[in-house]
Amino acid sequence: MNTMGLIRQSVVVGNLPMGLHMRPAMAFAKLARTVQGTISLTHGEKKADGRSPMELLMLFAPPGTELILEMDGDDADCILQSLIDILTAVDGADESPAGS
Amino acid sequence: MEIRRGIAVSPGIVIGPALILDNEGVLIRARTVPPTQIDNEIVRLKVALAEAAQASKDRQKSLSAKLGPEVAEILGAQGGFFDDPVFVHSIESLIRSKFYSAEYAVSRTIRALVKRLESAADSPLAIRYRSDFLDLERQLLGMLLGNLEQGLPQVDEPVIVLANDLTPSETAHFDPKIVQAIATESGGATSHTAILAGALEIPAVVGVGKFLSDISGGDTVIVDGHQGWLILDPDEATLARYTELAQRERTASGTFLAVAKYVPAITKDGVQIGLYGNIEFPPEARHCLDRGADGVGLYRTEFLYVNKTTDPTEEEHYQAYAAVVKDMGDRPVVIRTLDIGGDKFTPANSPLYHPEKNPFLGLRSVRFCLKNQPLFKTQLRAILRASIHGNVSIMFPMVSTVMELRQCKSILREAEEDLEEAGIPYKKGIRIGTMIEVPSAAILADVLAKQVDFFSIGTNDLVQYTLAADRNNEVVAELYNASDPSVLRLIQMVSNAAQKAGIEVNVCGEMSGEPMFAVLLIGLGIRQLSATPRKIPELKRVVQSLSAADAASVADDAMRLETAREVTSYLRKQLRRIMPDANEAP
Numbered sequence: 001m002n003t004m005g006l007i008r009q010s011v012v013v014g015n016l017p018m019g020l021h022m023r024p025a026m027a028f029a030k031l032a033r034t035v036q037g038t039i040s041l042t043h044g045e046k047k048a049d050g051r052s053p054m055e056l057l058m059l060f061a062p063p064g065t066e067l068i069l070e071m072d073g074d075d076a077d078c079i080l081q082s083l084i085d086i087l088t089a090v091d092g093a094d095e096s097p098a099g100s
Numbered sequence: 101m102e103i104r105r106g107i108a109v110s111p112g113i114v115i116g117p118a119l120i121l122d123n124e125g126v127l128i129r130a131r132t133v134p135p136t137q138i139d140n141e142i143v144r145l146k147v148a149l150a151e152a153a154q155a156s157k158d159r160q161k162s163l164s165a166k167l168g169p170e171v172a173e174i175l176g177a178q179g180g181f182f183d184d185p186v187f188v189h190s191i192e193s194l195i196r197s198k199f200y201s202a203e204y205a206v207s208r209t210i211r212a213l214v215k216r217l218e219s220a221a222d223s224p225l226a227i228r229y230r231s232d233f234l235d236l237e238r239q240l241l242g243m244l245l246g247n248l249e250q251g252l253p254q255v256d257e258p259v260i261v262l263a264n265d266l267t268p269s270e271t272a273h274f275d276p277k278i279v280q281a282i283a284t285e286s287g288g289a290t291s292h293t294a295i296l297a298g299a300l301e302i303p304a305v306v307g308v309g310k311f312l313s314d315i316s317g318g319d320t321v322i323v324d325g326h327q328g329w330l331i332l333d334p335d336e337a338t339l340a341r342y343t344e345l346a347q348r349e350r351t352a353s354g355t356f357l358a359v360a361k362y363v364p365a366i367t368k369d370g371v372q373i374g375l376y377g378n379i380e381f382p383p384e385a386r387h388c389l390d391r392g393a394d395g396v397g398l399y400r401t402e403f404l405y406v407n408k409t410t411d412p413t414e415e416e417h418y419q420a421y422a423a424v425v426k427d428m429g430d431r432p433v434v435i436r437t438l439d440i441g442g443d444k445f446t447p448a449n450s451p452l453y454h455p456e457k458n459p460f461l462g463l464r465s466v467r468f469c470l471k472n473q474p475l476f477k478t479q480l481r482a483i484l485r486a487s488i489h490g491n492v493s494i495m496f497p498m499v500s501t502v503m504e505l506r507q508c509k510s511i512l513r514e515a516e517e518d519l520e521e522a523g524i525p526y527k528k529g530i531r532i533g534t535m536i537e538v539p540s541a542a543i544l545a546d547v548l549a550k551q552v553d554f555f556s557i558g559t560n561d562l563v564q565y566t567l568a569a570d571r572n573n574e575v576v577a578e579l580y581n582a583s584d585p586s587v588l589r590l591i592q593m594v595s596n597a598a599q600k601a602g603i604e605v606n607v608c609g610e611m612s613g614e615p616m617f618a619v620l621l622i623g624l625g626i627r628q629l630s631a632t633p634r635k636i637p638e639l640k641r642v643v644q645s646l647s648a649a650d651a652a653s654v655a656d657d658a659m660r661l662e663t664a665r666e667v668t669s670y671l672r673k674q675l676r677r678i679m680p681d682a683n684e685a686p
Contacts (some may be wrong), residue, residue: 029184049183049185053184
């Protein structure tokens, strides 16, 4: 039971050196889809639907970017910490450089 | 309306909807669908998304074992886009609001995303994803349109295929009932695609230059395979004019064919000339029959080898040959053994690939076969086996010495013995012939005539080797001229040698399909011509319009001329006299 109403939190992106790239974006979206309610990440003017890996990618958020995470819905607090961990992970087992 | 000029490589007029094959072989079909189809398109989209997601998962699983979990994860990650709610919704709304086809909606959505990536070019992330997004497009379009490996997917209505270029293997799979015409941006008159289009009798124009970005799938275009034009967005007047021309063409060839088929090719003074067809593919046997050919004078067998990485099996050979022989009934079929090499395409990863400085003077054709006897024997066995179905003769290309001919015959005998031993049936006493296309063979024709049952003069290569000029090399191509007196003298030599030895001789190069040369050849004593089936009705008319005696005196006079130009001009005049409404060679 979400007793906190709307959650609004600032998160600093980790995931060196690529930041919010495909892997974390996918992981984030996948987790976001397990609950009800809205989840969004905002970077400045751009607001991305947390369930859309495409929109998350399009935030083009490198490490050190401050994103605002907003959630509502009953189960939000269950996954909140996991979502934050995905975004801020320092240990980025990264993809090979220079794309395929 | 725009008229784009290219090279006409296969005649005919076709008006129809464009089907665009872009560089990456991705098909863009019609842009929009009628409103009643929208729900269907949404369903198609959903199915494609599910299939693509599954394929991605499968790929990830199988590659994980081979390349390790991290790499596999990248590929699998792509799969996560197929159920991205925002992505899917964008595509759907294009379908619902703009009536786009599923393919077009996917393409537009992805291209829009790519544009956004391009505008954030300073971000390293942006650059990375461009190829990922385009890959998504390819995967989705692949699912929507079925297997794109070879040829076209389920296309029900006749289309005109437009592309930058077409590979021979793609073209070979085209069904002329569906692909009614072809136009490409690149390509030349002698490219294999051009030859194939001609063989399949699909009107085609190549080398048009860039035009694909100016049209969309579904647009109406006109292909004029006579003038070499591709007409985009035709105006009403042009459309009307071409509709009439196309109609007239259909009726004319229909009547012509109906009559020509049944009347034999006999000159005014009662000399019968055998008219045969040159073919490359089994289905062309029907073209020969439709055009009233007396048989197949040249069955080129190269397509069995072209664009493959493994050699065709004896069974593959046999199936192709048997199909043709059966179609032709008791009419003669002359099968030529492998003539690969030179400009005939062999992919670099094929075991047959052998880079040479001078391929036309190198290991080609029968020389290649003699050095690769197992391969040679496979083909020979298949031909022998097919012989039980009809009237088969076998012919060896590019024979340049008497020794080579003897070796070929000896290997053929070995193949016969092998079949004998294995108890596999074949027709004994198969007729053996040699192509005369190397000057040495022409000069020694009297000797060779004693060792074969027939000659076939391959004028294309004969002209090339005699004048030592490569027809595909633009800087010397003008030297390549079938009218050259040197070539005519060699042909005369061969014809005389055949007559003296009492063997048959035919001409199977391009010359034999040209009315003005047909007159000359008949005048030189040639009584059998083999040409592309399309030309046969006209050749028949030429034969029926002349007397052999007259042709002989034309030949006498022509042989006295000293230059190719004089010969050409003289023959043209004679043709006009004999047949005032003939189609003249360009």
